[in-house]
Amino acid sequence: MTTETVDISEDLERIVFSIVSYSGEAKGYAYEALRLSEDGDFDGAHGMMDKCNQSVLKAHEVQTEMIRRELGGDKFTVSMIMVHAQDHLMTTLSERELIRRMIEQNRRLHTLEQALLAK
Template sequence: MSNEEILDELEMVVFGIVGHAGEAKGYAYKALALSEDGNFAEAEEMLKKCEEAVLKAHHIQTDLIQKEAGGNIMTITMLFVHAQDHLMTALSERELIKKMIKQNVRILELEKKLILK
């Protein structure tokens, strides 16, 4: 494989990870917004879409790890580091947003109790 082919492949990997990670973050934030309006079923659907996008990014990452374990060492570029940063941020934000949605469920339940008094 030529250097140009390797860089082209790396570019596709980078854009794949960044794209799927960005998609995951978008779904997570949409889920949070829906939960703030009490639309918990729709929020859950957005979280499922978030998980699917994260899985796609993770599969790209896993493929790279397997290639490297097989002896095909990839050149690490700032773009690749940037892609990894996007993925890790998406994972972190997903977990935080899941907790925030649980809090929104509790807040809504408490608000309902207060209104009924």
């Protein structure tokens, strides 16, 4: 098996664009879910978080493709743009988890507010 550095300028561009795009899409869905939860729309928030998770999965699939290729012998030069894409994905994952927890807190707060208003 020969290992050589692959010129992936176009491929890298596609990979980076895909990871950043899907990550940004996921982040947008997560923040929309948070907004919906603040309005008490927890079904809508759940639906947005499902869309967020689907976009994260797509970003992971692109990332996994690159990992598979590297394990198969392709050698990629790590570039700042790829580091940026990975950073974008990791930030989205972190924010998704935080937003998930905030939605649950909003659910608890909403339940308490409803109980107080019912008195």
